[in-house]
Structure formats: C-alpha cells, structure tokens
Amino acid sequence: MSTIEIKDKLLSKNDQNALANRNLFDRHGVWCVNLISAPGSGKTSLIESTADHLSGRLNLGVLVGDLETENDANRIAAHGVPVRQIITGGACHLNARTVGDFLVHFDLERLDALIIENVGNLVCPASYYLGEHDRVSLISTPEGDDKPLKYPGAIHTSDVMLITKTDLAPYTDFSIARCRENALKIESELTVMALSVRSGEGLDAWLEWFELHAGKKKKRAESTAAKGK
Numbered sequence: 001m002s003t004i005e006i007k008d009k010l011l012s013k014n015d016q017n018a019l020a021n022r023n024l025f026d027r028h029g030v031w032c033v034n035l036i037s038a039p040g041s042g043k044t045s046l047i048e049s050t051a052d053h054l055s056g057r058l059n060l061g062v063l064v065g066d067l068e069t070e071n072d073a074n075r076i077a078a079h080g081v082p083v084r085q086i087i088t089g090g091a092c093h094l095n096a097r098t099v100g101d102f103l104v105h106f107d108l109e110r111l112d113a114l115i116i117e118n119v120g121n122l123v124c125p126a127s128y129y130l131g132e133h134d135r136v137s138l139i140s141t142p143e144g145d146d147k148p149l150k151y152p153g154a155i156h157t158s159d160v161m162l163i164t165k166t167d168l169a170p171y172t173d174f175s176i177a178r179c180r181e182n183a184l185k186i187e188s189e190l191t192v193m194a195l196s197v198r199s200g201e202g203l204d205a206w207l208e209w210f211e212l213h214a215g216k217k218k219k220r221a222e223s224t225a226a227k228g229k
C-alpha cells in the first residue's frame with residue numbers, strides 16, 4: 001500500500017484573512033509593520049518618536065491593540081497621525097480578521113506605511129500573522145537580556161529585534177551584547193538594533209531601516225502601476 005504525503009499546509013482561517021490584508025496592502029503600496037513586545041517595552045513611545053522624525057517624509061497610519069483603554073491611540077493622535085484603537089476586551093493578541101475590519105478606516109492610497117502596535121504580550125501575538133511585511137519585536141533593558149531565549153516564538157518570527165530603553169541599561173545588569181547573542185541563537189538572520197527614544201541613541205539606524213522599507217514598498221507599487229499590471 002502506498003502512502004500519499006500531504007505536504008501543503010492547510011491555511012488556517014487567520015492565515016487566509018492575513019493574506020487578504022497583505023494583498024490589500026500590496027495593491028495600495030502600503031508597507032505594514034507589526035510591533036510586538038511585553039507590556040511597557042516602549043512600542044507607543046517608539047511610534048510617537050518615529051512619527052515626529054518622519055513627519056513630512058512619509059504618510060503613516062497606526063492601528064493599535066489593547067485589552068482596554070484608548071490611551072495609546074490618544075497619545076499617537078497627538079502627533080498628527082491617523083490612528084484607530086482596537087479594544088480586544090480580554091484577548092491577548094490581534095487577529096487578522098479584526099485588523100482587516102479596521103482597514104476601512106484608513107485612506108490606504110494615501111499611506112506609505114501602516115504600523116500595527118499589537119497587544120502588550122510577548123507570547124500570543126507571535127502566533128498570529130496579520131498580513132504584515134515585517135515584524136519587529138521589542139525587548140527593553142529592564143526586562144533582562146535572557147528574554148530572547150525565554151520567548152523564542154516572538155524572536156523566531158521577527159525580522160528585527162529592537163533592544164529599547166538603552167538609557168536605562170547602566171542601572172540594570174542588562175548586556176546588549178549578550179541579548180543580541182541570545183537572539184541570534186534563536187534566529188540567525190535577525191537584524192538587531194539597540195535604541196532609546198529618551199536619549200535618541202540608536203534612533204537614526206531605526207529610522208533609516210524604517211524609511212528604506214516603507215519607501216521600497218511605495219516604489220514597487222508605483223512601478224507596477226506604471227507597467228499597467
């Protein structure tokens with residue numbers, strides 16, 4: 001008797017919805033990045049700082065997920081960025097369908113980049129693809145440099161790991177080199193950057209990476225449109 005191996009992974013409902021989001025982003029030339037971290041690692045602060053530095057250079061939109069409150073959306077809106085808050089009411093991560101439902105609130109044709117701030121949690125969001133082009137995980141210095149080893153799912157699925165709050169590193173036993181080494185043990189292709197929005201250290205490299213990726217996406221969409229595809 002012969003055995004037929006079914007290798008094609010059946011797409012989960014979430015993955016199907018994520019691919020629909022991804023197609024929508026690609027049609028409009030929007031680059032989407034999904035930020036994931038433990039609560040309080042500095043996601044909203046990074047978005048605020050990124051919005052300020054890239055104001056007038058890129059059109060940003062932000063979708064922010066939290067269990068409760070519109071605090072983060074209010075903070076981000078104060079920087080002149082179109083933002084929508086998704087209140088998950090207890091769910092510890094965003095899912096692709098909810099993200100898709102909220103995309104109608106954005107003028108995607110006008111956006112260069114959509115930042116998704118996921119619910120503060122380094123476990124659950126790692127398992128839910130939202131259709132993003134890049135995933136960025138944040139680990140702040142007070143959390144400890146062993147976190148990449150303890151939360152490998154987040155690191156493994158990320159394109160970039162940001163070590164945040166480097167201004168606080170001297171007050172902890174956090175080693176940036178050790179954290180980087182631990183992350184690369186989990187995902188050898190990972191890009192690792194270290195920064196502080198408080199002191200501004202390392203921000204330039206992040207902004208350069210961000211602008212390069214958002215700009216590339218826009219350029220690709222424009223050349224595809226010009227070719228009439």
Ligand SMILES: Nc1nc2c(ncn2[C@@H]2O[C@H](COP(=O)(O)OP(=O)(O)OP(=O)(O)O)[C@@H](O)[C@H]2O)c(=O)[nH]1
Pocket residue numbers: 037038039040041042043044045046072119120121164165166167168195196197198199
């Ligand atoms: N010292 C220092 N504090 C920072 C830095 N970045 C953020 N913070 C502070 O860290 C706290 C949490 O920052 P948020 O940006 O709200 O973190 P978050 O990841 O968005 O938090 P949740 O959305 O609740 O998961 C705030 O008090 C920030 O001011 C930094 O670079 N250095």
Ligand SMILES: [Mg+2]
Pocket residue numbers: 043044045072117
């Ligand atoms: Mg936040």
